[in-house]
Amino acid sequence: MKAHIVYDSAYGNTKAVAEAVARALKPLRAGAVSVTDFDPGNLAAEDLLVVGSPINGWRPTPKITQLLAQLGEGRLKGVNAAAFDTRVRFFIHGDAARKMTKLLKEGGANIIADPAPFYVRGTEGPLRNGELEKAASWAKSLATALERKATP
Numbered sequence: 507m508k509a510h511i512v513y514d515s516a517y518g519n520t521k522a523v524a525e526a527v528a529r530a531l532k533p534l535r536a537g538a539v540s541v542t543d544f545d546p547g548n549l550a551a552e553d554l555l556v557v558g559s560p561i562n563g564w565r566p567t568p569k570i571t572q573l574l575a576q577l578g579e580g581r582l583k584g585v586n587a588a589a590f591d592t593r594v595r596f597f598i599h600g601d602a603a604r605k606m607t608k609l610l611k612e613g614g615a616n617i618i619a620d621p622a623p624f625y626v627r628g629t630e631g632p633l634r635n636g637e638l639e640k641a642a643s644w645a646k647s648l649a650t651a652l653e654r655k656a657t658p
């Protein structure tokens with residue numbers, strides 16, 4: 507069982523969250539990989555797939571949406587999954603993590619955590635204080651959910 511942290515990122519903030527998640531999931535041989543480098547063929551049943559995207563116009567980026575459409579064609583059965591997004595704190599900011607979670611679930615993945623938002627200070631960031639720590643703690647909740655699943 508392996509953890510794959512797949513992200514898209516224009517300014518590095520979503521990448522930084524993905525790397526913090528991967529660090530916290532090191533015992534699961536986790537690696538953070540850009541959506542452009544991710545090979546869906548590496549995904550096996552029982553693996554953990556974490557998908558991260560900045561919100562772009564109220565939704566995930568086109569590259570992430572394209573990947574999820576591709577994975578939804580039968581590659582997510584038996585895969586454990588969760589999603590996060592990065593966003594600004596607008597009055598109305600939309601959502602990407604919830605949409606990605608829905609697509610992962612529709613594709614057959616087993617969703618092991620609620621969608622998680624992480625906040626940046628402006629379009630280019632940086633991340634708000636404490637967001638990397640929040641990412642590590644969210645990642646640990648994923649590991650706990652997997653452990654619970656493994657011990658019925």
Ligand SMILES: Cc1cc2nc3c(=O)[nH]c(=O)nc-3n(C[C@H](O)[C@H](O)[C@H](O)COP(=O)(O)O)c2cc1C
Binds near residue numbers: 514519594599
């Ligand atoms: C074209 C564009 C559209 C965006 N739309 C939204 C949005 O709808 N809601 C939001 O909260 N942030 C929005 N943002 C801000 C991004 O969420 C922010 O740039 C991102 O979290 C930074 O992450 P990154 O460094 O990984 O790209 C938008 C940014 C861009 C460039």
